[in-house]
Amino acid sequence: MTTIVNSWNDFDPLKHVIVGRADFSVIPPEEPATSEKVPIDSEMRGMWGPRPTATVEAANEQLDNYAKILEGLGIKVDRPTPLQWNQAITTPDFRTESGFTQMPPRDILLTIGKEIISSANSFRCRYFEYLAYWPLMKQYFDEDPEFLWTQAPRPRLTDKSYKHNYYDEKISLEERLERTAAKDFVTTEFEPMWDAADVMRVGKDLFIQHGLTTNRTAMEWFKRYYPDLRVHAVNFPGDPYPIHIDATFVPLRPGLIINNPHRRLPEEQRKIFEANDWQIVDAAQPAHDTPPPLCYSSVWLSMNCLVIDHKTVCVEASEVHQMEQMDKLGMNVIPVPFRDAYAFGGGLHCATADVYREGTCEDYFP
Template sequence: MFLNQNLIMLLIPLLSLPYFPTPNTYCLGFLMVIKILHNLALVCLARTPHFNRWIIVEANTYEKYWPFYQKRGGNYFPKDHLKKAVAEIEEMCNILKMEGVTVRRPDPIDWSVKYKTPDFESTGLYGAMPRDILIVVGNEIIEAPMAWRARFFEYRAYRSIIKDYFHRGAKWTTAPKPTMADELYDQDYPIRSVEDRHKLAAQGKFVTTEFEPCFDAADFIRAGRDIFAQRSQVTNYLGIEWMRRHLAPDYKVHIISFKDPNPMHIDATFNIIGPGLVLSNPDRPCHQIDLFKKAGWTIVTPPIPVIPDDHPLWMSSKWLSMNVLMLDEKRVMVDANEVPIQKMFEKLGISTIKVNIRNANSLGGGFHCWTCDVRRRGTLQSYFD
């Protein structure tokens, strides 16, 4: 949604070690209120007796990082790296407050506690990416069901905040929680070659099946009364259909797809940055881009990221450079190291707020992922016929 200035986000930065604090951002109104958390982040893997527990990791990460998960599964992320990430997110929160954003944070959760359902047992992951689990549409906060077993109970970190908004008049919806039984995952999903994945993606087949609805909120992106969603490794067609029926007739959900063999979360591939303005990843072109061109949108191609090859990105790609956070139509939070994209925004007449979160990127998200806007000012419009 494009609502004039001021946004209220939900930031959940990390803090205090050896626990992996979870950065989450919850915006609400005009200011941002910050509360420190000490959420624990683990490199986790779920287990069942006959389940290939690596298939989810392999389907959602790059092969060069598989040894990292095999070695550290069930343990904390590297302490020194987390310490640097904590400092970065704290600084980001301080800057957001200075820009007039209200920052709120979730409750501390011990993610090392093992839990068990009739279908699996697991420990948690983290509560670092509120964009993954929450989406705000109008005055409604929707909790996504998620697709990773290690994230089954991630919603618990946000419940206090959501209840507070509910008491103040917001609608609160929890999407149907999947069982995450073995049938939800294709345990024979090919992870050998990019070519295999491209072929399956073209057929709409991914590591998650259509056994039951599942989705991460980060596979949806809003543009006024139109919401765009992608079928991905964590979001299936049943999940998208649930959102479509739930939001109709006030909002229209469109399915779009990309030349991407490993889709997971849309905002480092296709990021709407203003009315009629969208960043489109040149490495993952959108198959439905004509829909936007016919509506008069400007398609902006972001420059190649400058993040070094030796910087660890355990859960994402270098294209987090385009995972920016729009505070309003004229202000964007962008990585301080990504000079090429800073210049791109300046040419568009958008002021850049430069913040370094490179170490925080390693945990799987950029500015957009580490935050979730709750309220913006402006009018609700339709940008498509």
């Protein structure tokens, strides 16, 4: 019997992983709830169309190099099958003029034990992104008799799923922060919607960020689907665009998490970590003042690292402060150049999805 799929957390020894590809990536046109997720001052407002070929090539070069580095560590690396995203996406409920990418598998695939769930993303342009991973899922299904190949309930993404006129173009950063603090997000609670990258897996506990891409109804779904796991909603009030937990709250090994100092976990949500002697450390400052061009993410991709095992971590090669902090925290750092890929959906953690890590489902917060 071959076990292909097994992973319960983000830090046990990594043996098999998926690394994304940038081919055919598109800057999607506006749709409900996307302009709310694009930073106010972004040069990308109102822009859409295929990403410039030279940037796709540069991103792919770094993605391929990353895959090689991981293989050099003895990790098996699989890659998605790109789809032509520069075409309209239509369902009986909506139509939008393009898809997005298959660069950040972390947003789409959630591995919990021997199951990989394809998520219930709230972006219409991402509705069919899972197809890029289906050849791999089929292969795992054929080869691993215990692999659970799962698709979360598909949201319909009609107008009922979004608050309309939620922001106008003139909204200030302060007002965005007030909305985050009030947990007032552009997505409604009409149906479960979630991005896999909002879920932080720590064995028996799932810490799920409630924000622009994941709603509370999704957490209700997780509770019912996984009655044996504990589901915790977490909020990070300092983030004006709370999308994906992995540039905000990142575990390095059992007992240690780095937290974005601008997006601290609120006191009352820290209790479970403190009660179990977990240390939450402020992440180091990013080395850059601005993200690269045409990038949705913030400079905090600096902390978006991929943990290889309890003592080893991949950090973006120009992030000198983050590398130094990792070293002080007792981690061996593998520098990986990756800034050319950031614009396609994220950093070193986003660009991967777990297939196999050693270890079992442990209870770290008894």
